Amino acid sequence: MKTAVCIKQVVTRDWPLRPAESATWVRDDDASFEMNEPDAYALEEALRLKERHGGEVVVCSAGPARISQVIREALARGADRAIHVESDALSAAGADAVAAALAAAMQDESFDLVLTGLQSDDQGFGQTGVVLAERLGLPHATIIMEVDIAADGAGLRVKRELESGWFQWVAMPLPALLTIQSGINQLRYATLRGIMAAKRKEIRTVPLDGVASQGQRILELYVPEKTSATRFIDGSAPEAARELVRLLREEARVL
Amino acid sequence: MTTTAIETVPRGGEWLLEAAPQETIFTPERMTEEHRLIQQTAQEFTNEVAGHTEQLETKDWDLTRELLRRAGELGLLATDVPEAYGGLALDKASAAVIAGCLGQCGSFSATYGAHANLAILPIRMFGTDEQKQRYLPSLVTGETVGAYCLSEAGSGSDALGAKARAARQADGSFVLNGEKMWITNGGFADLYIVFAKVDGEHFTAFIVERGFDGVSTGKEEHKMGLHGSSTTPVVLQDVRVPADNLLGEVGKGHKVAFNVLNYGRFKLGASTVGGARGAIGESARYAASRRQFGQPIASFGAVKHKIGGMVARTYALESMVFRTVGLIDGTLEGVDPGDGGAILRALEEYAVESSILKVAGSETLHDVLDENVQIHGGNGFVRDYPAERHYRDSRVNRIFEGTNEINRLLIPGMLVKRAVKGDLALIPAAKKLQDELLAPSGAAAAPDGPLEAAAAAVGMFRKVGLAVIGLAMQTYGQKLSEQQEVLSFAADIVIDTYAADSAVARARAAAASGATGADLQADAAASYVDGAAMRIEATARSAFAAMAEGDELRTRLAGLRRLLKVTPANDVRLRRRLSDAAVERGAYPL
Ligand SMILES: Cc1cc2nc3c(=O)[nH]c(=O)nc-3n(C[C@H](O)[C@H](O)[C@H](O)COP(=O)(O)OP(=O)(O)OC[C@H]3O[C@@H](n4cnc5c(N)ncnc54)[C@H](O)[C@@H]3O)c2cc1C
Numbered sequence: 112m113k114t115a116v117c118i119k120q121v122v123t124r125d126w127p128l129r130p131a132e133s134a135t136w137v138r139d140d141d142a143s144f145e146m147n148e149p150d151a152y153a154l155e156e157a158l159r160l161k162e163r164h165g166g167e168v169v170v171c172s173a174g175p176a177r178i179s180q181v182i183r184e185a186l187a188r189g190a191d192r193a194i195h196v197e198s199d200a201l202s203a204a205g206a207d208a209v210a211a212a213l214a215a216a217m218q219d220e221s222f223d224l225v226l227t228g229l230q231s232d233d234q235g236f237g238q239t240g241v242v243l244a245e246r247l248g249l250p251h252a253t254i255i256m257e258v259d260i261a262a263d264g265a266g267l268r269v270k271r272e273l274e275s276g277w278f279q280w281v282a283m284p285l286p287a288l289l290t291i292q293s294g295i296n297q298l299r300y301a302t303l304r305g306i307m308a309a310k311r312k313e314i315r316t317v318p319l320d321g322v323a324s325q326g327q328r329i330l331e332l333y334v335p336e337k338t339s340a341t342r343f344i345d346g347s348a349p350e351a352a353r354e355l356v357r358l359l360r361e362e363a364r365v366l
Numbered sequence: 367m368t369t370t371a372i373e374t375v376p377r378g379g380e381w382l383l384e385a386a387p388q389e390t391i392f393t394p395e396r397m398t399e400e401h402r403l404i405q406q407t408a409q410e411f412t413n414e415v416a417g418h419t420e421q422l423e424t425k426d427w428d429l430t431r432e433l434l435r436r437a438g439e440l441g442l443l444a445t446d447v448p449e450a451y452g453g454l455a456l457d458k459a460s461a462a463v464i465a466g467c468l469g470q471c472g473s474f475s476a477t478y479g480a481h482a483n484l485a486i487l488p489i490r491m492f493g494t495d496e497q498k499q500r501y502l503p504s505l506v507t508g509e510t511v512g513a514y515c516l517s518e519a520g521s522g523s524d525a526l527g528a529k530a531r532a533a534r535q536a537d538g539s540f541v542l543n544g545e546k547m548w549i550t551n552g553g554f555a556d557l558y559i560v561f562a563k564v565d566g567e568h569f570t571a572f573i574v575e576r577g578f579d580g581v582s583t584g585k586e587e588h589k590m591g592l593h594g595s596s597t598t599p600v601v602l603q604d605v606r607v608p609a610d611n612l613l614g615e616v617g618k619g620h621k622v623a624f625n626v627l628n629y630g631r632f633k634l635g636a637s638t639v640g641g642a643r644g645a646i647g648e649s650a651r652y653a654a655s656r657r658q659f660g661q662p663i664a665s666f667g668a669v670k671h672k673i674g675g676m677v678a679r680t681y682a683l684e685s686m687v688f689r690t691v692g693l694i695d696g697t698l699e700g701v702d703p704g705d706g707g708a709i710l711r712a713l714e715e716y717a718v719e720s721s722i723l724k725v726a727g728s729e730t731l732h733d734v735l736d737e738n739v740q741i742h743g744g745n746g747f748v749r750d751y752p753a754e755r756h757y758r759d760s761r762v763n764r765i766f767e768g769t770n771e772i773n774r775l776l777i778p779g780m781l782v783k784r785a786v787k788g789d790l791a792l793i794p795a796a797k798k799l800q801d802e803l804l805a806p807s808g809a810a811a812a813p814d815g816p817l818e819a820a821a822a823a824v825g826m827f828r829k830v831g832l833a834v835i836g837l838a839m840q841t842y843g844q845k846l847s848e849q850q851e852v853l854s855f856a857a858d859i860v861i862d863t864y865a866a867d868s869a870v871a872r873a874r875a876a877a878a879s880g881a882t883g884a885d886l887q888a889d890a891a892a893s894y895v896d897g898a899a900m901r902i903e904a905t906a907r908s909a910f911a912a913m914a915e916g917d918e919l920r921t922r923l924a925g926l927r928r929l930l931k932v933t934p935a936n937d938v939r940l941r942r943r944l945s946d947a948a949v950e951r952g953a954y955p956l
Contacts, residue, residue, distance in 0.1 A: 127950050141882030180399065187403050300410050303441025303454055306403045 112166035112264065114157045115217060117227040117243065118185055119147040119209075120178040124232065128334075135329045136203040137233075146181040149228025153291040155298050156258060157226050158189045164260055167191045169220065173212040175202045179314065186309035187301035193312070194220075198319035205327035206238035213239075214246035215320045224267075225288040229254055240290035251288040252281050256295050260285075375696035378715045379781050379790045381867055382831055382860060385821070392692020393872040394684060395881065397459070404460050407440055408467035412640075415474045419755075422473055422594030425586060427554040430477055430594070431511060438508030442468075443482050447490055448704045452503035455703035462636035462691045469637030470644040472759030473594030479637065480550035481505070483630045485512020488559050488571060488622050491706045492614040497573060501557065513555035515546035515574075515600050516623055522547075523772050526569055526620060530562035530602065538609035540564065542572065542580075542602045548766075552583050552598035560602065561619050568617035572607050580605035591758030628713045628720050630767045632694075635723025636687045638731040638763065642680040643954040645731075645738040645756060649673055650948040652742055652751075663741070664949045667938070672737045673948050674893065674941020678869075681890035681956050683723075683730045685868035690719040718780045721773040722861050728763035728770060735760050774857040775850060778835055781860070782846065785839075796836030799829050803925040816935060817877060817888050820870045820895040823932045827863040827902055830929055834859055834909045837922070841913045855909040862898040869894045886947055887956060893940040899932045906930075 122128070122142045131138040146154075157168045170185040170193040172178050182193045196212045204212075217225070225247065227240035237253070244251035256278065257270035264285070271279045272292055301309075344351040344358075360366045376386050397405075414436075415422075421429055437443055445461040447453020468475045486505050489497055504510040521527040530544025542562050549558075558574045558581070574581060584599035614622050650673060653664035663669050697712040713720070735757045739746035746753040764770045785792035813819040834856050842849050873891035876884035903926065910922040947955035 125952060127952070180402070183399050184403060184406070300407045300440060301403055302439065303404055303407065303444060303456065303460075306400050306407070306441075307454065307456070309403075310400065 112160065112164050112223045112260070113169070113220070114160060114166060115169050115171050115220065115222040115225045116150070116154045116157045116185070116190065117213060117225065117239070118150040118154065118170055118172045118181055119228070119231050119239075120144045120172070120174060120181040121147045121231055121233045130332045130334065134331055134333065136332060139203075144177065144180060146184055147228050147231050147233075149230060149232075149291055149293045151228075151298055152293050152295050153226040153228050153289075154185050154188060154190065155296045156291055157224075158299070159296060160224070160258065160260065161189075164264070166223075169194060169222070171213055171217055172196070173198070173201045173204075173209050173216075173319075175199045177202075182314055183309055184301060186312045186314075187306040188299060189305060191312065193314040195314055195316045196319055197316050198323065200319060200323040203233075203329075204323050205234070205329070206236050206242050207326040208324040210239050210242035210246055211324050212319055213243055216317050217243075217247065221286075223264075223286050225249065225286070227288070227290050229290045229292050237290070240288060244288035247288065249286055249288045250283055251290070252283060253290045254292050255289045256292055258289065258295075375693055375699075377789065378693075379718050379784055379792075381864060382781070382828055383791060383795045384828075385825065385867070386871070388871060388875055388878075390692075390696070391868070391871045391875065392459070392688050392695070393875055394688050395872070395876060395879070396688075396692075397463070401459055401463055404456075405463045405467060408442060408464045411437060411440060411442065412467045412470050415468075415471045419471065419473075419594065419752075425553075425594070425596070427596060430474070430596075431508070431554065433474060434477065434481065434508035434511060436508070437478065438506060442478075443486070443508055444506045446482070446487060447502055447506050450704065451490070451498045452506040453490075457691075457695045457698070458632075459688070459691045459695055461633065462687060465633045465636040466640040466643075466687075469640030472641070472756065473592045475637055475641075476550055476592050476595040476762075479630070479633060480514055481508075481512050483633050484514030484550075484626055485555075485557060485559055487629055488514070488613060488626050489573065491625060491710060492571065492622050493573075494610075496610065497613070501573065505557070510556040511551055511554060512557045512559065513549050513551040513600070514626070515549050515552075515558050515560045517547050517549075518545060519547045523769055525561070525623060528561055528563060528569070530560070531566055532562040532564045532570060532572065532607070534564060535606075540572065540607045540609070540612070542574065542605040542607055544602050546600040546602075548587065548597055549583075549600045551596055552600050553586055553596035555596075558600060559613065559622075560600075561623060562602075564616050569619035569623075570616050571613040571619040571622040573611040573613050574602070574605060574607055575611075578605050578607065589762075591755070591761055625710050625713060627768055628717045631724035631773070632690065632713070632716075632720040634763060634767050635683075635720070635727035636691070638727035638760075639680065639684045639687055641731050641756065641760060642676070642683065642734045645734050645753075646673065646676050646680060646948055647953040648751075648753060649676065649738050649741045650945075650954075651952045652745075654949050654952065656743075664945070667942070669741060670942045670945035671938065672741060673945035674943070675897075676734045676737055677944040677948055677954065677956065678890045678893035678897070678941065679730045680734060680954060681872075681887070682865040682869040682894040683726055684956075685872040686719075686726065686865050687723060689868045689871070690716060690723060693719065718777055718784075718860075719864070721768070721776050721780070722864050724767055725770045725773045725777075725857070726861050726865055728760070731760050731763060771850075771854070774854045775847075777860055778838070778853050778856040779847060781835065782839060792832070792835065793839075796832045796839070799832050800836065802829075803833070803928070816892045817870065817874055819933070819935075820866075820892045821874065823895050823899055824863065824867045824870050826929045826932065827859070827866055827898065830902055830906050830926065831856070831859045831863050833922075833925065833929070834906055837910070837913050849912075852909055852912050855905050855912075858905045859902050859909075862902055866891075866895045866898045883956065886944065889940045889943050890956060892935045893937050893944065896935040896937045896940070899930060899934070903930050 123145045129138045168190045170190045173196040196216045230237035254272045259268045444454040445456040448455045532540040556576045560572045560574045564570045580603040582601045587597045701708040739753045742753045784790040813822045869891040873887040876887045
């Protein structure tokens with residue numbers, strides 16, 4: 112089975128966030144980065160499926176040169192090779208642009224299974240996988256908690272997480288795309304042997320075909336302001352009460 | 367793995383004579399992608415171990431063994447062992463990075479150190495092929511655990527004064543008798559490297575299996591710290607050790623012991639960096655969240671001065687560790703990893719630096735952890751916070767692997783030995799300096815910017831170090847080794863010089879590369895140099911006063927003042943910036 116795992120590099124969780132000057136993204140020029148957590152679970156799931164069913168695990172990632180860090184990490188953990196769609200225009204790009212870039216690079220590979228994380232730790236739209244499925248013409252299922260491939264390799268059953276502790280089993284054909292929920296398995300660390308072996312694994316770098324899609328853009332990014340102003344409402348008690356209700360309804364919008 | 371692409375690697379101690387070319391200085395910023403991944407794995411494993419601290423402190427050796435096996439699975443025990451014996455033969459920078467991470471958990475770090483450095487290394491360096499085949503693979507996987515038995519109740523620093531005896535038998539085997547003290551991993555190890563005197567005089571190393579008849583261990587010591595590591599006596603009662611288990615040669619045990627210590631000291635220095643970095647994170651986060659007088663204590667200058675100082679000293683320490691490992695790896699570049707002799711020579715070449723790392727590392731960590739307790743206030747004194755445990759755990763670092771006193775004596779002692787042997791041009795440099803000090807001095811151009819000023823100051827530190835060592839050699843000649851106070855003063859100056867030089871070199875490299883964070887590195891280096899200037903001046907005064915008097919002393923002190931005409935930096939501002947960065951980041955910020 113030939114499995115693709117799409118991996119995003121994100122700013123580390125404990126990095127103090129500050130909007131960049133452009134006010135459309137966070138300041139990340141001196142940030143430290145890590146593998147997006149749900150993607151790490153997707154990778155782990157792919158490696159486990161490979162251990163059970165054989166085949167190949169290919170890491171696919173879109174972004175600037177710095178993302179080679181997480182690509183190497185994925186190879187060190189056991190992925191076989193990688194495709195890197197390299198473009199500065201893809202750093203902090205939206206789901207639409209990333210899915211388009213990945214789809215173009217993945218199209219000819221004819222993967223049996225494509226795994227992505229459910230969502231990214233930074234933008235959190237949860238759309239990249241879904242849009243990518245559409246672009247690749249694959250059926251998809253989201254928020255996956257378990258993957259069970261049929262013995263004949265023709266199809267699979269997946270367990271989806273619903274609300275309030277409910278789950279749903281879905282049968283689907285292969286090839287397919289799944290977006291993986293964090294916690295689906297227990298992550299492995301890269302062994303030192305794996306790290307050294309990763310040096311010899313192939314990373315195919317491909318340029319971005321055309322310009323990055325602008326279908327989705329962040330217009331403004333700001334730190335929510337904490338205000339705790341106290342306002343006194345003048346007037347008689349009934350008047351003040353009426354004014355208070357109006358303010359709660361129209362300004363605070365809590366009623 | 368290529369650490370550095372150095373044409374000619376500077377020799378040990380050379381930095382005391384002149385500034386090294388920038389490209390010969392390895393820094394954390396020059397770590398390879400593999401080093402960073404190794405660091406990540408080691409850090410993830412460290413976090414896992416830290417989660418078991420309480421259980422480990424109940425002396426749950428099954429858990430300790432399980433964690434060692436897990437370390438083995440990940441390859442963390444394999445860095446120094448050739449592939450033929452199940453290892454990975456990685457560079458020493460990888461080993462230093464791992465030690466740095468594990469250094470955050472005191473007890474397990476001691477367990478790991480005794481196993482990976484003190485037990486694996488002697489076999490790897492001095493074992494026969496057959497011994498390596500037999501013992502290394504299972505040590506590398508962590509299935510068997512090793513310990514190192516050098517000290518005895520009556521001989522710690524004076525290790526060669528051991529009373530343990532090995533009686534030669536007609537069939538070539540030996541019968542060992544004796545009692546070893548304070549043995550890390552003693553309680554549960556499977557394999558002991560034991561030192562004993564053959565025929566009562568020839569100091570010799572042996573590989574002793576736990577299963578040999580007559581091997582037993584005493585009760586666990588009740589210790590100040592490291593409650594999660596085993597420390598016991600190891601008793602040898604008529605233990606028959608086959609000839610095949612002689613390690614190295616009869617009468618050459620000191621070579622095994624001292625070379626292992628060279629490496630152990632270097633690794634101990636590397637491990638202290640991790641502990642110091644971790645504690646800075648604890649202090650920064652606590653100072654940000656703890657409020658007094660209506661504001662976070664991180665906003666108080668007195669607290670900033672502490673955190674800033676912790677950062678600057680840790681930065682200097684880390685810079686020295688990486689620089690030293692770069693020198694060792696640079697020397698070993700292209701050498702067959704199976705060539706144990708080359709590795710021994712490299713470790714010996716930088717034995718001065720290893721002793722410096724041992725002393726500076728253990729004392730920097732101690733002071734950082736002391737301030738960590740202080741910043742935590744009452745919470746620093748109670749067990750709900752880890753600050754008090756770190757403080758207790760780290761205390762022994764100044765005692766084992768050669769006490770800091772012994773290492774202080776070794777530092778100038780080895781430098782002088784290298785000078786006399788012609789390995790280090792210390793004597794001509796000291797002579798030249800004397801002439802320079804007697805000649806009238808022209809006004810030196812003011813250095814351009816704070817980093818250049820710091821570099822100029824380091825140049826002066828070198829000269830002070832040379833002046834003190836030079837005068838000591840001249841005054842005491844062959845009897846210098848009896849002058850422990852002066853030797854210790856010299857060691858302090860040399861240590862501060864290496865630290866300051868390494869910090870400034872690293873900060874300059876960052877500035878030249880235009881890396882983000884270069885400003886902060888410059889602050890850390892300048893702050894360290896500022897403190898070092900004051901310490902070096904005070905120490906040199908004491909040293910001169912011990913060696914000269916009257917007019918000669920006055921002339922010496924005048925020379926010292928001329929050398930150390932260093933305008934103080936605004937260390938208040940420097941440390942505030944360092945502290946603010948640490949608090950914002952919630953971690954060591956460099
Ligand atoms: C937790 C722990 C773990 C240990 N693990 C091991 C282990 O795994 N294997 C092992 O072999 N040993 C181990 N040791 C022993 C350790 O190496 C010794 O305790 C250490 O070398 C100091 O020896 P000592 O205790 O005999 O002190 P001493 O040598 O008696 O020293 C006492 C004081 O005198 C000073 N002093 C001694 N000689 C001189 C001198 N010539 N000049 C100036 N000052 C001097 C010392 O610096 C020190 O301050 C361990 C100790 C501890 C506490």
